[in-house]
Amino acid sequence: MHSAQSGMKSTDGLRVGVAGIGYWGSKHVRTMRSLDSVSQVVVIDPSEERVAKLRHSFPEVHGYPDLEAALPAIDALVVATPPTTHAPLACAAMEAGKHVLVEKPFATGVQDAHRMVGMSRERDVVLMVGHTFEYHSAVWALREMVARGELGDLYYLDTSRLNLGLYQHDVNVLFDLAPHDISILNYVLGSTPVSVECWGSRHAHRRLEDIAYLRVCYDEPHVEANVHVSWLDPCKVRRMTVVGSSKMVVFDDLEGEERIRVHNKGVSQPDESADLTMPPMSYRYGEVVAPYLVVNEPLLVEDEHFVDCVLTGMSPLTDGANGLAVVEVLEAAQLSMKERREVFLEEVRRNLQNGFDRLPGKHALVGQEAV
Template structure:
């Protein structure tokens, strides 16, 4: 039943995907599409003639019949738009990252809690079958103790005018790490460089450390000649490779690793490293569009007052790492505790 009335704020790069999925949902009634660019709203109107288009987001917030809004605008606008939407009594789905600062993110989380409203952050990869399957493997203990999380997300463009490559690309893999690892990081180190007049870093490396020697590394780049979307997770029992660009086998589980055979218990330096080379298998996963799954989850949370998988707290944890990375970057790569 299409009884949850929703409006979209922002019809640029990601907005049309939200509009399409909300329109196709059995639960949502797409009422509004808002963007400052009239050409964009006119194109939306051609595809969805029954949707009210506007350049003023306040029209959506003033409509008492509207239950929810989705915000797909530049990150520097998120705090204002999400705050006003929550204050107007609307449930909110907001594009990643949640906000520009930890303080802003905390305020939004607290406001949603105070108002009793759903705040869902659009960490789309969490809703992919691949990532959820990896989470199942790790939760079942199949990988053993997690040693490292290593990700590469590189391509040629798209250059952003308001955020650097870390804030643009890293939230995807940071959210995957947060979901899969489930541990609180203790420090962040970030280095990067800018090769364009705008001064925003277009190549960067972020290292996140945890307790018990767990380490995560993120390579993000707008200047790569090839597109790579890959995560490698190493465990004491098995290892996982997640290649989002592989159409056939997005997940590969490797029964590989090392074993320590101590020749002399008094000295760790005399330990013998042995290599375990086993089989590889690629589990079957479904190809349901992640955004469709996410929007259905949003509806379920609204109807049944459930806590979203990627709620405001999850968004806040990602912003904490991003803010720490920014501080490290500005100080030449110093370690920033979080």
């Protein structure tokens, strides 16, 4: 049996299965194949057409229609299937002693997320979540700036992840896109939120929300973040703004060369005791700096890290607890959206302890009831 504590003993390299070879899973196949410590990649997908197409490009890759058939041929599994299948596939693989990397969203409810974390401990296997942005050099730079206090007191953070599509069929836009922003926020702030408010609505989709706005509140550091996610926007936007008392930073993932821009701008009152009804506020306009960032492919860094963790016994940067923390926020946001109120994360944890399963659609489709 493999031991996550001591690392895998295999000297022949790791045999990795990729479950789900759609848009994202096929990228995992490419990156896993490029790693020296991976001896073999196999794919698991019920779509014969997709398997045949992938094998056309990579003839040496074996295909299986389901996980059970592939288990004897793998040591580790990447789960890149639709979100509601993440927990059952991950648990079946861990039950069989396989190490697992699960795509975002880690799970579609905290109960499943807890079960996965518990099983990884019980079976002593590596469990990692594919929070790709935590392997992005721009996000590392943001975290360092915040940790060094370079921005001054943090005023607020704002994120937008918008586009026309891609509509998913088993989760709403909150569970599809917000995991990225919540994982970035948690990582950059080195913290997890205490409460969340969420407003979302359905437009082009009858059952699943296609736009959502979240207000995510952190205690330490004491700061709020606004998150806007949408499948129904004319413009593709992938932007995060961090505003502090000294500087402001914009991370625009669509900017090829200068993904991070640090604006030496700010606003202050000349005198704290001044009459606030009177001008002036004083505005500071300084230089804009685009720091050098290491050029990397976050997915490649992530997959390499997963393989290293399996082979060395190291704990992943984005481990099961990291995945669970984000799912807790998503579940709180889903409840907030339904009941139109602020939801504290404590409530989600308490509900779980009490076995109180109050959210709609947790084990089926994640969205509001159809109208």
